[in-house]
Amino acid sequence: MRDLLPALRMTCSHDQRLDPRTLFDFPVQNVWLEIGFGGAEHLLEQAGNHPEIGFIGCEPFINGVAKLLAGIEARGLRNIRIHDADARDVLESLAGGSVGRAFLLFPDPWHKKRHHKRRFISPENLDELARVLKPGSLLRIASDIPDYIRWTLTRIHAHTGFEWQARGPEDWRGRPADWPATRYEAKAIRQGRTPVYLSFLRR
Numbered sequence: 001m002r003d004l005l006p007a008l009r010m011t012c013s014h015d016q017r018l019d020p021r022t023l024f025d026f027p028v029q030n031v032w033l034e035i036g037f038g039g040a041e042h043l044l045e046q047a048g049n050h051p052e053i054g055f056i057g058c059e060p061f062i063n064g065v066a067k068l069l070a071g072i073e074a075r076g077l078r079n080i081r082i083h084d085a086d087a088r089d090v091l092e093s094l095a096g097g098s099v100g101r102a103f104l105l106f107p108d109p110w111h112k113k114r115h116h117k118r119r120f121i122s123p124e125n126l127d128e129l130a131r132v133l134k135p136g137s138l139l140r141i142a143s144d145i146p147d148y149i150r151w152t153l154t155r156i157h158a159h160t161g162f163e164w165q166a167r168g169p170e171d172w173r174g175r176p177a178d179w180p181a182t183r184y185e186a187k188a189i190r191q192g193r194t195p196v197y198l199s200f201l202r203r
């Protein structure tokens with residue numbers, strides 16, 4: 001935390017929007033963003049599988065950041081930058097059309113009605129995601145909470161920037177092969193909940 005985090009921490013500025021490729025010390029083909037990476041299982045696996053891509057991981061939970069740093073060091077990864085706070089700061093600081101893929105896996109469900117406004121999927125955050133994602137890029141969202149899935153589909157359907165890619169139940173029931181599992185997913189399955197995997201195309 002003391003040595004590696006300052007070297008990999010992304011500085012967010014609202015004055016001048018950033019081309020995130022400039023965060024990396026070698027040329028990256030594209031930049032992918034993970035919001036709320038938790039224990040970092042998905043982020044580390046994706047970054048290891050795609051050394052040509054630069055990754056930005058956002059997570060305010062300090063234990064998650066520590067796990068990511070340990071994984072980066074153990075695997076010798078050079079293609080991850082970290083925002084150890086709210087992902088909305090990153091969205092606001094990025095240039096339009098600068099992100100090639102975004103992941104929001106098992107966002108906090110905020111079950112109580114009076115807390116629904118805290119859910120990450122909101123018209124404002126969808127506008128920001130639509131702004132930073134390149135046309136034709138993917139937004140992947142997973143949840144094991146039926147109400148959050150309905151909430152997400154309703155809001156994305158109402159947004160002109162995204163198109164749900166599913167053609168049949170197999171497309172949302174099964175996790176694609178290039179979508180590594182997370183700790184939270186394993187916990188949901190252990191506790192008898194069924195994860196749903198949603199892939200949206202940025203129009």
Ligand SMILES: C[S@@+](CC[C@H](N)C(=O)[O-])C[C@H]1O[C@@H](n2cnc3c(N)ncnc32)[C@H](O)[C@@H]1O
Pocket residue numbers: 035036037038039058059060061064085086087088104105106107108120182183184185
């Ligand atoms: C239920 S956990 C899922 C973690 C991980 N994606 C997984 O699948 O195991 C949700 C995570 O999102 C993080 N989170 C919540 N709001 C966030 C925000 N505004 N920006 C970034 N991360 C956030 C939380 O700290 C938490 O680690």
